[in-house]
Amino acid sequence: MLIRYGVSTGFTSLGSVKNCMLASSAVFRRQQFLIRSLGGYSDHIDSRRMQDIRSMSGTTFEADAENVMREITSVLDPSKHKGQAGKIAVIGGCREYTGAPYFAAISALKIGADLSHVFCTKDAAPVIKSYSPELIVHPILEESYNISGLEDEERRCISSKILAEVDKWMERFDCLVVGPGLGRDPYLLECVSEIMKHARQSNVPIVIDGDGLFLVTNSIALVSGYPLAVLTPNVNEYKRLVQKVLNCEVNDRDAPELLQSLAKHANKGFEKSEPGASFARIGGVTILQKGKSDLISDGEIAKSVSIYGSPRRCGGQGDILSGSVAVFLSWARAKGKATTSQMNPTVLGCIAGSALLRKAASLAFKDKKRSTLTTDIIECLGRSLEDICPAC
Ligand SMILES: NC(=O)C1=CN([C@@H]2O[C@H](COP(=O)(O)OP(=O)(O)OC[C@H]3O[C@@H](n4cnc5c(N)ncnc54)[C@H](O)[C@@H]3O)[C@@H](O)[C@H]2O)[C@@H](O)CC1
Ligand SMILES: Nc1ncnc2c1ncn2[C@@H]1O[C@H](COP(=O)(O)OP(=O)(O)OP(=O)(O)O)[C@@H](O)[C@H]1O
Numbered sequence: 489m490l491i492r493y494g495v496s497t498g499f500t501s502l503g504s505v506k507n508c509m510l511a512s513s514a515v516f517r518r519q520q521f522l523i524r525s526l527g528g529y530s531d532h533i534d535s536r537r538m539q540d541i542r543s544m545s546g547t548t549f550e551a552d553a554e555n556v557m558r559e560i561t562s563v564l565d566p567s568k569h570k571g572q573a574g575k576i577a578v579i580g581g582c583r584e585y586t587g588a589p590y591f592a593a594i595s596a597l598k599i600g601a602d603l604s605h606v607f608c609t610k611d612a613a614p615v616i617k618s619y620s621p622e623l624i625v626h627p628i629l630e631e632s633y634n635i636s637g638l639e640d641e642e643r644r645c646i647s648s649k650i651l652a653e654v655d656k657w658m659e660r661f662d663c664l665v666v667g668p669g670l671g672r673d674p675y676l677l678e679c680v681s682e683i684m685k686h687a688r689q690s691n692v693p694i695v696i697d698g699d700g701l702f703l704v705t706n707s708i709a710l711v712s713g714y715p716l717a718v719l720t721p722n723v724n725e726y727k728r729l730v731q732k733v734l735n736c737e738v739n740d741r742d743a744p745e746l747l748q749s750l751a752k753h754a755n756k757g758f759e760k761s762e763p764g765a766s767f768a769r770i771g772g773v774t775i776l777q778k779g780k781s782d783l784i785s786d787g788e789i790a791k792s793v794s795i796y797g798s799p800r801r802c803g804g805q806g807d808i809l810s811g812s813v814a815v816f817l818s819w820a821r822a823k824g825k826a827t828t829s830q831m832n833p834t835v836l837g838c839i840a841g842s843a844l845l846r847k848a849a850s851l852a853f854k855d856k857k858r859s860t861l862t863t864d865i866i867e868c869l870g871r872s873l874e875d876i877c878p879a880c
């Protein structure tokens with residue numbers, strides 16, 4: 489695989505690419521693919537695109553994650569008031585899963601967000617509250633089993649109340665995390681679709697993980713063309729997304745190209761398509777593909793984070809990641825144009841979230857070895873960030 493293994497091509501112009509001696513190699517074929525996907529052949533390709541191609545061809549592909557973290561991490565400043573370092577909301581938590589939303593929400597606080605909310609089902613709420621007094625837990629979501637026997641009108645009335653309750657808070661949030669431990673109940677997912685539409689209308693960034701990806705994979709229009717959407721699929725979730733959107737199988741050899749293709753901007757008229765339809769592109773979202781290295785693309789550039797993490801694959805690490813990305817993305821947005829890298833804040837958030845999780849996992853593993861659990865990794869988030877961005 490060209491990029492993950494860092495093959496450097498060193499080409500300087502598109503003309504030289506065309507005439508490149510690599511004509512028969514896989515490297516050349518991948519460059520051709522990239523050039524096509526970045527706008528087709530042209531000797532007048534602009535410098536940003538050339539930079540993108542170089543990034544994709546290995547020279548600058550690995551993100552400078554520590555610098556990104558230094559650049560975007562919120563400064564602790566006595567003049568700031570509560571909330572300015574971030575207000576995050578996790579939409580997730582049902583009868584089966586209470587750990588996942590907790591992991592995402594508490595990770596956000598441990599990294600430095602000021603407030604972390606969880607919107608979950610009524611059954612899950614007391615459990616999540618009992619894990620931590622720090623979280624603000626809203627027991628509002630309903631699953632089908634709880635409303636069985638009700639007339640359609642009554643069900644619609646409950647949905648409206650749920651939506652109104654989330655709307656009261658929506659404008660205050662810097663980022664939503666949709667999906668950790670959400671479950672797949674159809675009634676609940678219908679309500680969450682509406683919540684996502686409202687978040688989008690209010691321009692609130694949305695990190696979509698776990699069962700949120702199940703929802704989005706079946707209703708791509710919920711995120712298509714929304715530049716503040718970040719999808720964080722694991723191996724399975726990514727396979728399902730690629731099958732649904734690109735109608736092909738995942739292939740490790742061309743991983744960055746496939747990822748970029750998936751995240752790339754929509755074709756004209758795409759946004760008007762109906763939810764549930766299958767498209768050529770999701771369109772202008774950012775995707776963080778989790779794996780041995782985390783690959784990140786917003787359709788324009790692609791970056792990898794390969795910092796050594798941990799060989800333990802205990803459940804819940806993806807949940808830490810989603811909460812972390814939400815915080816860093818909020819901080820990157822707050823910095824706005826003040827960042828020197830000029831990268832999309834969603835990409836910066838993904839790079840920083842991925843790097844911090846991996847550092848914390850490595851630190852936890854040093855101590856706990858085979859018995860490392862997600863809660864151990866969460867305990868190492870603060871120290872890992874402190875090593876790179878000291879509080880004072
Ligand atoms: N403590 C908790 O409450 C946790 C709840 N979780 C939630 O559980 C729900 C389902 O998430 P899943 O991650 O299980 O869904 P997936 O669809 O990713 O996984 C389904 C099945 O695939 C297997 N699988 C997972 N990763 C794999 C890999 N890399 N290679 C091969 N097989 C793999 C799993 O063992 C599982 O049997 C989500 O809502 C998620 O947020 C997880 O986040 C884990 C922790
Ligand atoms: N094979 C691997 N080697 C090293 N790190 C990995 C590997 N797979 C995943 N990771 C790391 O673990 C993080 C979580 O990825 P994972 O695939 O476990 O997510 P997930 O299945 O969604 O987790 P969760 O159990 O929370 O749902 C990734 O960001 C990545 O940094």
Ligand SMILES: [Mg+2]
Nearest residue numbers: 698722806807
């Ligand atoms: Mg997951």
